[in-house]
Amino acid sequence: xxxxxxxxxxxxxxxxxxxxxxxxxxxxxxxxxxxxxxxxxxxxxxxxxxxxxxxxxxxxxxxxxxxxxxxxxxxxxxxxxxxxxxxxxxxxxxxxxxxxxxxxxxxxxxxxxxxxxxxxxxxxxxxxxxxxxxxxxxxxxxxxxxxxxxxxxxxxxxxxxxxxxxxxxxxxxxxxxxxxxxxxxxxxxxxxxxxxxxxxxxxxxxxxxxxxxxxxxxxxxxxxxxxxxxxxxxxxxxxxxxxxxxxxxxxxxxxxxxxxxxxxxxxxxxxxxxxxxxxxxxxxxxxxxxxxxxxxxxxxxxxxxx
Amino acid sequence: xxxxxxxxxxxxxxxxxxxxxxxxxxxxxxxxxxxxxxxxxxxxxxxxxxxxxxxxxxxxxxxxxxxxxxxxxxxxxxxxxxxxxxxxxxxxxxxxxxxxxxxxxxxxxxxxxxxxxxxxxxxxxxxxxxxxxxxxxxxxxxxxxxxxxxxxxxxxxxxxxxxxxxxxxxxxxxxxxxxxxxxxxxxxxxxxxxxxxxxxxxxxxxxxxxxxxxxxxxxxxxxxxxxxxxxxxxxxxxxxxxxxxxxxxxxxxxxxxxxxxx
Numbered sequence: 001x002x003x004x005x006x007x008x009x010x011x012x013x014x015x016x017x018x019x020x021x022x023x024x025x026x027x028x029x030x031x032x033x034x035x036x037x038x039x040x041x042x043x044x045x046x047x048x049x050x051x052x053x054x055x056x057x058x059x060x061x062x063x064x065x066x067x068x069x070x071x072x073x074x075x076x077x078x079x080x081x082x083x084x085x086x087x088x089x090x091x092x093x094x095x096x097x098x099x100x101x102x103x104x105x106x107x108x109x110x111x112x113x114x115x116x117x118x119x120x121x122x123x124x125x126x127x128x129x130x131x132x133x134x135x136x137x138x139x140x141x142x143x144x145x146x147x148x149x150x151x152x153x154x155x156x157x158x159x160x161x162x163x164x165x166x167x168x169x170x171x172x173x174x175x176x177x178x179x180x181x182x183x184x185x186x187x188x189x190x191x192x193x194x195x196x197x198x199x200x201x202x203x204x205x206x207x208x209x210x211x212x213x214x215x216x217x218x219x220x221x222x223x224x225x226x227x228x229x230x231x232x233x234x235x236x237x238x239x240x241x242x243x244x245x246x247x248x249x250x251x252x253x254x255x256x257x258x259x260x261x262x263x264x265x266x267x268x269x270x271x272x273x274x275x276x277x278x279x280x281x282x283x284x285x286x287x288x289x290x291x292x293x294x295x296x297x298x299x300x301x302x303x304x305x306x
Numbered sequence: 307x308x309x310x311x312x313x314x315x316x317x318x319x320x321x322x323x324x325x326x327x328x329x330x331x332x333x334x335x336x337x338x339x340x341x342x343x344x345x346x347x348x349x350x351x352x353x354x355x356x357x358x359x360x361x362x363x364x365x366x367x368x369x370x371x372x373x374x375x376x377x378x379x380x381x382x383x384x385x386x387x388x389x390x391x392x393x394x395x396x397x398x399x400x401x402x403x404x405x406x407x408x409x410x411x412x413x414x415x416x417x418x419x420x421x422x423x424x425x426x427x428x429x430x431x432x433x434x435x436x437x438x439x440x441x442x443x444x445x446x447x448x449x450x451x452x453x454x455x456x457x458x459x460x461x462x463x464x465x466x467x468x469x470x471x472x473x474x475x476x477x478x479x480x481x482x483x484x485x486x487x488x489x490x491x492x493x494x495x496x497x498x499x500x501x502x503x504x505x506x507x508x509x510x511x512x513x514x515x516x517x518x519x520x521x522x523x524x525x526x527x528x529x530x531x532x533x534x535x536x537x538x539x540x541x542x543x544x545x546x547x548x549x550x551x552x553x554x555x556x557x558x559x560x561x562x563x564x565x566x567x568x
Contacts (some may be wrong), residue, residue, distance in 0.1 A: 088361075167410075169418060174411045175399055181398040182359055186386025186415035186461055 002138045007260045008253060013145040015252020016152035020207035021229035022236070023159065024200035030239050031174040031196035034084060035096040039204050041106040043226035046072035046205025047121065047212040048110050061122050069205040071176040075106075076201025077194050087191070111220045118217035125214035148210035155206065156245065161198075163241075168195055176239075176268075203253030228255070228279075231286040237296025246297065251282040307332050307373065308354070308390065308496070314367035315349050315358065317464060321430040323349045325520040326368065329498075331465060336487065336497045338507035338528065341517035347500045348395060350517075351467045354498075356382040372465075387415045391463035395470045395500075397450045399457070401443030405434055408442050408453055412460030419462065427456040430489060433473045448479040455486065465496050472503045484510050504541035508532045516541075 021039050028036045049071045053064030079102055087095045124145045133142045162169040168191075174182040175192045176243065183189055204226065211225045212218040232251040236243025259278035266273055308331040323346045331337050333501040339347050352358050354370055355377070369378045377385055400408050413420050416526060428435040431452040437445060442453060451471055458466060468487065472480040484506050491497055501507035508514055508528045516524040516537070524531065531537050538544040 111433055138322045167414065169404075169413055170407060170411055173403065177400045177402060177441065178398060181394055181400070182411075183360060183382045184355060184386075184392050184394055184398075185411050185457065186383040186391075187411070188381075 004262075006139050006141075007256050009139075009141070010145060011256030012249055013149040013252070013255030014256055016247035017148040017207050017210045018229045018232050018252055019245045019248035020152055020155060020203045020210075021226045022232045022248045023156070023241065024203040025233045025234075026239065026241055026244040027159075027172075027203075028196050028200045031172050032080075032084070032193045034093060034099065035238075036197075036200060037093065037096060037099045038079065038103040038106065039229065040223040040226035041103040041110070042076060042201050042204035043208035043211065044218070044223040045075060045106055045110055046155065046201075046208035047111065047218045047222060049205070051119050051121045051211055051212075051218050052113075055119070061124070064122070065209065068209070069202055070209075072205035073198040073201035076197035076199075076204075080194050080197035085193070107223060114220055115120060116220075118219045121209065121213050123213050132259055142214070144210060144214040144216070151206060151210065152212075155203065159241075163278075168192065172196060184254055190228060228282060231282045233296075235286050235289050235296055237299035240296065240298035243296055243298030250285060254281050254285050255279070307371075308498075309371045310350065310354065310368070311371065312368040313350070313353055313370070315346075315353055315363055316366050317349075317363045319363065319364070323520050324353070327517070327520070327522055328368075329522070331496055331498050332493060333464070333496050334491065335513065336491050336499060336511040338511035338514040339498060339500045339517060340502075340504050340507060340514060343502075345517040346520045347517055350470055351392055351469055351498070351500060353562045354385075355390055355467060356380055356385045357392070383415060386461050386463075389462070389464035390467065391458040391461050391465070392467040393458045393469060393471065395555065396473060397447075397454045399445075399453050400448050401441070403442060404443050405440055405445070405453060406438050408457050409460050412457030414461075416461045420460075423460050423462060426493070426537070427459055430459070430486065431456050439491050441476065448475055451475065451479075451483065452486070455490070459495070463495060465498065466490065467498045467500075469500045470502060471499070472501060472506060480506055483518070497534055504537070508537075508542075 021043055024039050024042075025036060028034055046068055050064050050068035053059045053067055054061045057064070057097075059067070083098060083102060084095065087098060125147070133140055135141070163173055171182065171187045172192050172195065174185065174187060175189055179189060181191075207226060207229075208222070212222050228251060229248065232247040233244055234247070235250055236245070237248025255278050258281035260274055262277050293299070310327060310329040313324050313327045314322070316322050327346070327350060329337070329339070329350065339350065341347050349358075352361065352363065353365055356377075358364065365378055369376055371377070372388060375388075377388065377390075380388075395432065400411065406424075409424060410420070413423060416423070418480065433449055434452060434456055434556045437449065442450070445453060455466075455468070455471065471483045471487070475483065480503060487497055487499060488510055497509055499511060507532055512532050514524075514526065514528045515522050516531070524534070524537070526534070532542070
């Protein structure tokens with residue numbers, strides 16, 4: 001049982017980090033109607049920036065962390081201004097394909113810089129005794145995972161506050177409900193689009209750091225981790241913020257449980273699930289959820305008067 | 307004064323919707339813009355408030371002058387900041403958030419006087435005050451229209467463009483809206499009222515334009531228009547010379563059209 005709880009908590013922590021990328025997806029989709037497949041590349045890029053400033057440029061790690069995150073946000077803004085602004089009003093599909101192009105473009109340059117060797121990010125999560133983990137009673141936690149859980153929690157709270165209280169948060173909500181009416185209120189919709197991409201970039205970079213920090217290291221394949229936010233978003237419903245979070249938690253827990261219990265399952269049913277089953281498991285969950293609810297678990301219902 | 311001069315608008319590069327329209331909206335007046343469906347009334351409002359772009363429309367000729375400043379093709383947020391606010395047709399409130407949040411959005415360009423403006427809106431629409439925290443989608447139709455108007459007033463406009471405020475409302479509520487328009491006008495806001503309900507519009511406006519097929523066919527004082535034989539027949543549903551009911555079957559379509567051209 002202890003083992004199960006620990007695995008479960010690890011899954012939640014993993015899911016919380018996925019939810020950061022997933023929230024980026026959803027915020028961009030809600031505000032601008034663009035399905036951004038560039039999020040994984042942005043996550044890897046964020047990690048790349050942090051790595052560059054902390055190791056090659058020799059800046060203090062925490063400062064590099066901040067610079068890296070904001071720089072990635074700025075790249076998001078840049079993508080919106082230069083590439084996607086021209087595509088406003090074009091079919092959703094063509095715009096989505098463009099974001100795939102952006103994703104490949106960013107990763108090409110990034111991979112060239114990363115090279116073949118895995119890179120440490122220059123953080124000190126590796127040195128906190130016992131391979132970056134600590135124990136509470138019988139439980140054993142990784143610092144980085146718990147930090148991810150904590151950061152995700154804080155970020156989600158801040159986002160919630162932003163949408164509820166701030167002028168532009170409300171404007172972003174309004175734009176997602178009805179763009180034309182938002183325009184009629186004098187909301188600068190272009191600025192809202194840019195802001196959505198900026199936030200998307202920030203979130204991706206934060207997740208990118210948690211994925212690659214400590215012993216995880218940044219490699220040419222790091223972006224794959226962020227790609228797993230996609231089934232999370234699909235499960236939760238493309239336009240639902242709580243959906244993105246819950247979908248991510250489902251993915252995280254599934255992946256974690258599948259990873260640790262694969263051997264027992266194989267033995268019990270006498271089957272061979274093969275290598276990397278934990279990576280596939282989330283997609284199986286996604287498949288079954290989509291069979292029952294094609295719009296995702298939380299595809300928002302519109303309030304309508306009868 | 308807000309004036310539209312010789313305005314020509316084309317949708318999707320080929321559909322000529324406005325064929326040279328000129329309208330004047332003097333300060334502190336209510337001006338009505340009447341016309342059948344598809345005449346181009348809403349397009350005039352869109353052109354003024356800069357919302358053509360999103361509908362793939364373009365101003366190809368003419369200009370829009372706001373107190374001697376040319377605001378043709380300015381972007382919507384600048385226009386709202388200057389003091390022109392449009393209430394879109396069909397209320398278009400943000401139904402998933404609260405009444406107060408809707409009002410906050412209306413004040414997007416004008417946050418410094420928020421308290422004062424909310425006070426003003428609640429004075430005009432006391433009902434909204436009691437619904438302040440409710441989800442806007444659960445308001446009744448009339449309340450939603452009031453919210454839409456109130457939301458536009460939050461930016462402290464000098465010119466309010468109202469697009470069919472009586473749409474889908476019971477006669478009693480239409481009277482109420484009419485009174486509200488006058489009250490808003492008394493606060494020093496000029497109103498350009500687009501309406502299908504010609505009777506109501508002519509009753510509360512100082513001046514009226516009648517549009518047909520993208521051109522202005524009549525441009526007169528509202529009182530004079532109300533007395534006009536054609537207006538009475540086609541817009542007010544009155545029979546000019548007798549009390550007996552009139553069947554439109556007897557009126558040849560081409561005839562109806564021809565009379566307007568004269």
